[in-house]
Each structure stands twice: as structure tokens, then as C-alpha cells.
Amino acid sequence: MEELVALCKRRGFIFQSSEIYGGLQGTYDFGPLGVELKNNIKNAWWESMVYDNDNIEGLDSSILTNPLVLGYSGHEDTFSDPMVDCKSCGLRFRADQVPKECKPEDLTEPRQFNLMFKTNVGPIDDGSSFAYLRPETAQQIFTNFKNVIDSTSKPVPFGIAQIGKAFRNEITPRNFIFRVREFEQMELEYFVMPGEDEKSHDIWVQKRLEWWKKQGVPTESIELYDVPTEELAHYSKKTIDLMYKFPHGLEELEGIANRTDFDLGSHSKKQNELSIGSSVKENKHSNSKMAVQDDSGKWVVPFVIEPSAGVERGFLAILNEAYFVEDLENDKTRVVLRLKPHLSPIKAAVIPLKKNNTELVEAAKKIKNDLQKIGLGRVIFENTGNIGKSYRKHDEIGTPVCITVDFQTLEDDSVTIRDRDSMEQKRLDIDDLNNYLIKLINR
Numbered sequence: 001m002e003e004l005v006a007l008c009k010r011r012g013f014i015f016q017s018s019e020i021y022g023g024l025q026g027t028y029d030f031g032p033l034g035v036e037l038k039n040n041i042k043n044a045w046w047e048s049m050v051y052d053n054d055n056i057e058g059l060d061s062s063i064l065t066n067p068l069v070l071g072y073s074g075h076e077d078t079f080s081d082p083m084v085d086c087k088s089c090g091l092r093f094r095a096d097q098v099p100k101e102c103k104p105e106d107l108t109e110p111r112q113f114n115l116m117f118k119t120n121v122g123p124i125d126d127g128s129s130f131a132y133l134r135p136e137t138a139q140q141i142f143t144n145f146k147n148v149i150d151s152t153s154k155p156v157p158f159g160i161a162q163i164g165k166a167f168r169n170e171i172t173p174r175n176f177i178f179r180v181r182e183f184e185q186m187e188l189e190y191f192v193m194p195g196e197d198e199k200s201h202d203i204w205v206q207k208r209l210e211w212w213k214k215q216g217v218p219t220e221s222i223e224l225y226d227v228p229t230e231e232l233a234h235y236s237k238k239t240i241d242l243m244y245k246f247p248h249g250l251e252e253l254e255g256i257a258n259r260t261d262f263d264l265g266s267h268s269k270k271q272n273e274l275s276i277g278s279s280v281k282e283n284k285h286s287n288s289k290m291a292v293q294d295d296s297g298k299w300v301v302p303f304v305i306e307p308s309a310g311v312e313r314g315f316l317a318i319l320n321e322a323y324f325v326e327d328l329e330n331d332k333t334r335v336v337l338r339l340k341p342h343l344s345p346i347k348a349a350v351i352p353l354k355k356n357n358t359e360l361v362e363a364a365k366k367i368k369n370d371l372q373k374i375g376l377g378r379v380i381f382e383n384t385g386n387i388g389k390s391y392r393k394h395d396e397i398g399t400p401v402c403i404t405v406d407f408q409t410l411e412d413d414s415v416t417i418r419d420r421d422s423m424e425q426k427r428l429d430i431d432d433l434n435n436y437l438i439k440l441i442n443r
């Protein structure tokens with residue numbers, strides 16, 4: 001883990017938040033390369049959900065959440081972790097995450113600690129008008145269920161996908177960006193008719209494993225954990241966690257839950273007119289009937305299958321899989337990030353052989369500008385004057401290809417292409433660069 005953390009800081013992937021003032025625990029900032037990698041991960045997820053499936057729609061809902069939403073969802077009552085204090089070291093821990101050094105006899109009895117952040121809304125701070133920062137993106141998908149159906153005429157089965165920030169006041173944030181207090185989730189709520197839920201759940205587990213594989217996290221690095229009944233969240237009938245071998249141990253990367261009809265049933269008006277299977281609180285506030293009519297005209301509350309992945313945990317897993325230290329000749333080593341090219345923060349670096357040669361510099365700038373226009377992601381012009389050093393840097397940040405502009409370029413419009421993984425170099429005509437890059441990034 002230390003090597004990854006050092007690389008992230010050195011190359012500008014991730015910084016500690018508010019670092020110049022000593023930081024703020026459980027928060028991180030994504031630097032110039034981090035924001036690109038993060039966006040690429042999110043785009044890959046969005047494409048696989050919304051663009052590849054005509055029956056999945058996107059949503060971007062508010063972070064500030066009406067307390068009623070999180071009251072009826074069950075979060076006010078149950079979204080808590082057991083917390084203990086250690087009387088010896090004076091620190092506070094989640095009960096299942098107490099370090100070995102703390103002796104059991106020094107620990108207090110566990111008490112429940114609600115993880116939701118509250119904030120004041122409006123100009124008067126008397127505690128009467130507060131909102132929650134959402135602890136998951138899912139709830140506002142449920143509250144928008146009818147809006148999406150009415151505006152898109154989607155029949156069940158259909159899904160609503162959302163990527164966005166979530167906030168949890170974790171008792172012990174730790175392990176770099178693995179457990180933080182502010183993070184992003186990529187969540188799909190897939191609505192199916194009751195009875196179709198178990199099959200759909202199995203299908204989504206397989207689809208999600210396939211997706212992680214395409215991002216460079218092989219199925220062999222993931223273990224499926226069938227969450228035992230006593231550990232299931234209050235809404236879940238079955239949950240399969242995708243457990244990844246993170247540098248600090250095997251932990252949850254993504255959870256795929258069968259949330260039954262609990263959420264729509266909880267947020268619905270006229271609950272007694274619907275046959276809701278889950279046990280839900282009586283809803284006295286909702287103005288929306290969260291149900292659809294089946295072929296016979298009967299109102300039915302759909303079940304929900306939810307694949308919910310953390311962007312930061314995905315980032316860490318992808319980085320961990322891509323990170324290699326390789327031996328070279330002359331007892332040298334190189335660090336190389338073998339990221340899938342579509343995830344690479346920089347798609348290509350265009351480098352003039354000589355820093356101060358106007359013709360080379362101009363030719364390189366033109367190539368950069370032309371490649372940038374294809375819209376594959378960031379291409380950079382790099383004028384360090386040290387080709388070897390530039391190659392090393394781009395190996396380390398995962399740039400799949402470096403394009404060197406030399407004196408031959410000025411004669412025959414060809415460039416040297418240097419491949420990150422094989423380190424092989426070959427000549428290519430400038431006219432063929434577009435296609436070369438398109439193929440490389442989309443492979």
C-alpha cells in the first residue's frame with residue numbers, strides 16, 4: 001500500500017485533503033491525474049449501464065436530502081455502526097475494527113453510532129430545519145421512481161443509474177481511500193417484477209464481474225461473499241459482496257443486493273392498497289404511489305436489484321492491479337502502470353526530440369492538437385528535452401503510448417511510437433496516428 005500511496009502523491013493522483021492545515025480525517029483530493037482516472041472509471045461504468053442498455057436511464061439527484069426520505073428508508077433508525085472506546089489508549093473504534101493492541105477488558109460496551117451527516121438548511125440555525133448529506137445515492141433514485149417512469153414510459157424491468165457523492169461519518173476511516181467519509185458511488189437500481197428478482201440478481205453478479213474484468217480487475221482477484229442472514233442490511237433478502245484482495249486485505253469492493261420491495265414500498269402512499277411483502281413503516285407523507293400495473297391491471301410494487309460500487313475502492317483496486325515494478329537491463333528497474341488504455345489518465349504524450357528546435361516543437365504541438373480533437377481523452381505535449389526521462393514518467397502514470405517527433409519527421413511525416421507495455425518502438429506515418437490511437441484506446 002505504501003508504494004501506491006507514494007506514487008499517488010508523487011505523480012499527482014491523490015493528495016490528503018486540506019493538507020496545508022494538517023488534513024481532515026477521512027477526506028482526500030484527486031489531483032490532475034487522479035481526476036482523469038476517476039472520470040474514466042465513472043465513464044466506463046456509465047457507458048456500460050446507460051448507453052449499452054436501452055432500458056436503463058441516468059439520474060443526478062441532490063446530495064442534500066429531506067429527512068423524511070431517510071426516515072422512511074430506515075436510515076435514521078438503523079444506519080449505524082457499533083462503537084467502542086478503549087479506556088487504555090483513549091481512542092474510539094468500530095466494534096469489529098478494534099486493533100489487536102487494545103485488550104478486550106479495556107473496551108466499553110458497544111453503542112450504536114449513526115453514520116449520517118446532518119447540515120443546517122436555510123438562514124436559521126435552531127436545529128429545526130436540517131437536511132442529511134445522503135449516505136448512499138440510492139434513496140433519491142427511489143423517490144424519483146415515478147418521475148422517471150412518467151417521463152420515459154419505461155416498462156418494468158428497467159433501471160435507473162446514478163453516480164455521485166455519498167457521505168458517512170465513519171468511526172474509523174482508514175486504509176488510504178478505502179474507507180473515507182466522503183466518497184462516490186456508482187449505483188444501479190434495477191426494477192423487476194416480484195418473482196423475477198432472484199434470476200436478475202444472479203445475472204447482475206455475473207455482469208458486474210465481467211465489467212471489473214474489463215477494467216483490469218480479473219475475476220480471480222475477486223471472491224464472492226454470500227452475506228449471511230444475520231449480517232444482511234435491513235432491506236436485503238440476499239446480498240453478494242464482491243470481495244477484492246486490497247493491499248491491506250480482502251474487503252468489499254461492491255455489494256449487489258436484492259432490496260426486495262422494501263424501498264418502493266416504504267416510500268409509497270396508500271400502502272394498504274398494495275401487497276407489500278417487506279415489513280415497512282406506515283408512510284404518512286408520500287404523495288406518490290410507487291407501483292406499476294401488471295398485465296391484468298393489478299398494482300404491483302417492483303423488487304429492486306442494486307449493484308452498488310464505490311469509485312474510490314474501484315480506483316484503488318484498478319491501481320493495485322496495474323502497478324508493476326519491472327527489472328530492466330543494467331540492474332535498473334522501472335515502475336509501470338499497466339492500466340487499460342481507456343482508463344489511462346493521459347492517452348498519449350507527444351514529445352519533440354529537441355527542446356529548443358522550433359520546427360520539431362511546432363510539429364509536435366500540431367500532432368498533439370490533432371490527436372486531442374479525436375475526443376479519446378487527454379493528450380499532452382511534453383517538452384522536457386529528455387526522452388528517456390519522459391518515457392519513465394509516462395510508464396509510471398500509465399500513458400499507453402509516447403509519440404516522439406524527430407528530424408526524420410520533418411522529412412517524411414513519420415514519428416516514433418513507443419509502447420508502454422512492451423517498450424517497443426516503431427515508425428508510423430502521422431496520417432495513421434488517429435486510427436492507431438482509436439484502436440489502442442478502444443481495444
Ligand code: ATP
Pocket residue numbers: 168170177178179180181183185252253254255308309310311312313
Ligand atoms: P463496509 O462494510 O466496507 O463499510 P458497506 O457494506 O457499508 O461497506 P455499502 O453500503 O454496500 O457498503 O456501499 C456500497 C459501496 O460503497 C461499497 O461496496 C463500497 O465500494 C462503497 N463504500 C461504502 N462505504 C464507503 C466508505 N466509507 N469509503 C469508501 N467507499 C465506501
